[in-house]
Amino acid sequence: MSQITPVFKREFFGYFRSPVAYVFLVVFLMASVGLAFFIGGFFKANLATLESFFVFHPWLFLFLIPAAGMRLWSEEKRTGTIELLFTLPITTLEAVLAKFFAAWAFLTVAILLSFPMVITVGYLGNPDWGVIASSYLGSILMAGSYLGVCSLTSALTRNQVISFVLSVLACLVLLFLGWSVFNGVLSAVLPVWAVDLLANFSFATHFNAFTKGIIDPKDVVFFLSLTGFTLFLNVVALER
Amino acid sequence: MIEVKGLVKHYGSKRAVDGVSFTVNRGDILGFLGPNGAGKSTTMKMITGFLRPDAGTALVDGHDVTRDPVAVKSRLGYLPESAPAYGEMTVEEFLGFIAETRGFRTSETRSSHVERALGLTQLAPVRTQTIETLSKGYKQRVGFAQALLHNPPVLILDEPTDGLDPNQKNEVRTLIKNLATEKAVVLSTHILEEVEAICTRVIIISQGKVVVDETPSQFRARQPGARLDAIFRSLTTSSE
Numbered sequence: 001m002s003q004i005t006p007v008f009k010r011e012f013f014g015y016f017r018s019p020v021a022y023v024f025l026v027v028f029l030m031a032s033v034g035l036a037f038f039i040g041g042f043f044k045a046n047l048a049t050l051e052s053f054f055v056f057h058p059w060l061f062l063f064l065i066p067a068a069g070m071r072l073w074s075e076e077k078r079t080g081t082i083e084l085l086f087t088l089p090i091t092t093l094e095a096v097l098a099k100f101f102a103a104w105a106f107l108t109v110a111i112l113l114s115f116p117m118v119i120t121v122g123y124l125g126n127p128d129w130g131v132i133a134s135s136y137l138g139s140i141l142m143a144g145s146y147l148g149v150c151s152l153t154s155a156l157t158r159n160q161v162i163s164f165v166l167s168v169l170a171c172l173v174l175l176f177l178g179w180s181v182f183n184g185v186l187s188a189v190l191p192v193w194a195v196d197l198l199a200n201f202s203f204a205t206h207f208n209a210f211t212k213g214i215i216d217p218k219d220v221v222f223f224l225s226l227t228g229f230t231l232f233l234n235v236v237a238l239e240r
Numbered sequence: 241m242i243e244v245k246g247l248v249k250h251y252g253s254k255r256a257v258d259g260v261s262f263t264v265n266r267g268d269i270l271g272f273l274g275p276n277g278a279g280k281s282t283t284m285k286m287i288t289g290f291l292r293p294d295a296g297t298a299l300v301d302g303h304d305v306t307r308d309p310v311a312v313k314s315r316l317g318y319l320p321e322s323a324p325a326y327g328e329m330t331v332e333e334f335l336g337f338i339a340e341t342r343g344f345r346t347s348e349t350r351s352s353h354v355e356r357a358l359g360l361t362q363l364a365p366v367r368t369q370t371i372e373t374l375s376k377g378y379k380q381r382v383g384f385a386q387a388l389l390h391n392p393p394v395l396i397l398d399e400p401t402d403g404l405d406p407n408q409k410n411e412v413r414t415l416i417k418n419l420a421t422e423k424a425v426v427l428s429t430h431i432l433e434e435v436e437a438i439c440t441r442v443i444i445i446s447q448g449k450v451v452v453d454e455t456p457s458q459f460r461a462r463q464p465g466a467r468l469d470a471i472f473r474s475l476t477t478s479s480e
Contacts, residue, residue, distance in 0.1 A: 006340035010326070017328040080324035084386070087288045088341045089314035239292075 003090045004098040011102030020071075021106065028064055028110045032056065033117060048125025053117055054135045054211045058175055058204045061146045066167035068107060069150025070160045072099055073238070077158035096234050100151055107143045111136065131213035138210020141223040142203055146171055148230030155237040171203075178202025241266050241394055241424035242287065246296035249282050256282045258448035259296070264424045264441075266393070269416065271439035271456075272428040275476050279448040280428045281321055284396050287426070288318045300394050314342070317392040321399050323383025327372030331363055331382055334371060335389060342390040357385040360415065376403040384412070388419070395419070397427040401434060413438050432468040436460075446476040 015021035032053065036042040040052030076082035085095055121127045153166040176182045178199045187195045199205050206219040242264040249257040257279040264270045274280045285291040287298045289309035297304055303311040325334055335357055339350040358364050361381040366374060371382055380403060387395060400416065401409040416425060417438050429435065435442050435456055442459050444452035452459065452475060463471050 003341060006337060009340075010329075010337045014326070014328065079327070080320060080322065081326055083285070083290055083318075083320040084324055086290050087313055087316075087318045087320070088338070089310045089343070090341060091310060 001094060003088075003094045004101070007085075007090065007095060007098035008102045008105075011099050012105055014102075015106050024064070024068055025110050025113060028060070029113055031064070032060055032114060035060065036117070048121045048127040050117055050121060050127070050132055050135060051211055053114070054139060057139050058142065058207055061143060061203075062168060062171050062175055065107065065143060065146040066150050066153075066164050066171065069103060069147050069167060070154055070163040072103060072151050073155040073234075074158050074160045074163045078160075092235050092238050096151070096231055096238065100147065100231055100234075103147055103151070104140075104144050107147060108140050111139050111143060128213060131211070134213050134215050135211045137215065138207050138219070141210075141220065142207050145174075145203065145223045145226045145230075148227040148234075149174070152230045152234045152237065155234050174201065175203050178205035241268075241301060242426065243299040244283070244287060244296075245298065247283060247286050247293045247298065248295035249279070249286060249291065250294050255448055257286070257293075260445065260448070260450055261296075262443055262450060262453055264394075264426055266424050267421060268441055269420045269425045269427065269439045271435035271442045272426055272445065273430075273432070273435065273442060273452075273472065274428075274445040278445045278476070280445055281398055283445065284318075284398050284426065284428060288316060288396055289313050290318075314390075315392055316394040316396055317387035317390065319383045319387040319395075319397045319400055322402070323380050325371045325379065325382050325386070328370060330368050330370050331358070331374075331385075332367045334382065335385055338386045338389050344390075353389055353391075356391075357389040360388055361385040362411070377405060377408045380404055380408075380412075384415075393423055395423055395425045395427075397425065399429060400427055401429065401431065409434075432472060436468070444472065444475055451475055 015024075035056040036050075036053035040055060042052045045052060073082070076085060086092070118132060121132075149170050150163075150167040153170060154160075154163045156166065157163050179202070183195050183199055186198065190198075200222075206222045209216050209219050244260060244262050247257050247260045248255070260279070260283050262270075272280050272284070282291065286293045287300065287305065289305045289312050293306065297306045298312075299305070300312045301315045303315065305312045326337075329337065332354065335354045336350060339353045342353075344350045344353050358367060361384050363378070363381055363385055366378055371379060374382065380400070384397075384400065387397065395416075397416070401412050404412060413434065416427065419425070420438075427439075439456055442452065442454060442456050443450055459471065460468065463474075
């Protein structure tokens with residue numbers, strides 16, 4: 001496992017060697033804060049909470065995380081560097097974990113760079129810091145699960161566009177399963193228990209509790225196990 | 241040093257490599273010849289552990305590539321075809337990354353290995369340039385430097401002189417010759433003169449099978465007075 005460190009470092013700092021990182025960070029922050037202000041009514045609500053900021057994260061991640069994750073493996077395949085990587089003394093699992101953790105760390109940086117929002121509510125009001133902390137935790141965990149899906153789809157193709165489309169679709173399914181409107185449609189054809197079961201596989205269902213300040217081990221386990229499962233499939237896809 | 245035993249690889253229904261066996265000893269420079277698509281690169285990729293053989297195996301320095309690929313990978317240097325590298329890194333950063341994954345963790349051992357590789361391949365003038373801005377000759381040398389960095393006992397070079405100008409070709413050949421005294425080298429090439437110039441043995445592979453395994457002088461003696469490419473053509477087209 002000691003081989004994870006050099007690959008992690010290369011990947012993580014690799015983001016900042018190209019303009020990709022800066023474009024991503026700016027777009028992510030503008031979109032997340034913009035949604036909170038203009039759609040979520042952050043100011044109008046006159047409440048010292050960040051709920052209107054976090055509520056859009058599942059939807060924002062749907063497009064932004066595939067954009068960040070689509071190149072993970074398809075780029076290596078396209079440029080042939082995968083041949084270089086896998087002839088270094090490193091196992092597939094180490095490589096998958098190193099690349100995943102580097103991308104996750106990058107996304108965590110992006111999420112945490114929204115800290116001026118926290119300062120704002122702290123300055124203007126008296127927010128519940130526990131809720132803010134749990135929302136950040138939930139958001140970071142959810143980002144990991146999205147990224148796991150994207151890393152997997154990226155390992156399936158050398159084409160980044162296909163990788164992006166596949167991961168958006170997969171994430172869309174995982175998100176919609178818990179969306180009330182979609183569940184309403186489903187309940188017309190499926191029994192309630194089946195709809196509940198499906199909703200349990202959704203990002204949104206498990207993320208909501210975090211934004212209310214509840215850290216339920218069930219939700220933490222869901223995100224971590226979904227991430228672990230997609231990374232396991234990722235290893236299988238690469239060793240095929 | 242290298243023992244290849246009955247390697248087989250299928251691509252779909254096509255048998256790309258069909259029971260290739262040979263051995264390479266220390267001090268040998270093995271020239272691997274064959275028409276495009278004959279299975280040269282595939283054979284090399286299986287020796288390096290990048291591709292898993294469908295049958296057969298390769299031993300590198302006594303380690304079986306199908307059982308312990310990481311041990312094999314740490315003992316060989318591999319220059320993939322067209323020398324892929326992470327283009328956004330500088331030459332120095334890239335070689336530093338390779339050194340770190342090759343297990344040189346302290347900054348002194350890392351920089352001494354990087355300096356040695358830079359010196360051997362005469363890359364010092366471009367060390368701070370990003371790889372994507374380099375000319376093809378320099379890129380090829382970066383690939384070379386990466387393969388030599390840990391001073392491996394076995395070198396696998398897929399078309400090492402491809403895309404170089406005549407002077408650079410000469411330099412690379414001299415370098416290989418000098419290195420080969422204490423190493424086992426396998427190189428693939430399309431240039432028959434190259435085989436005469438540096439190789440101590442020649443293997444010709446056609447349609448996935450070894451058709452010739454002898455010294456360059458034996459090869460020439462097959463048709464005294466004939467051009468090498470005429471001998472090559474008669475050997476690789478007769479079976480079709």
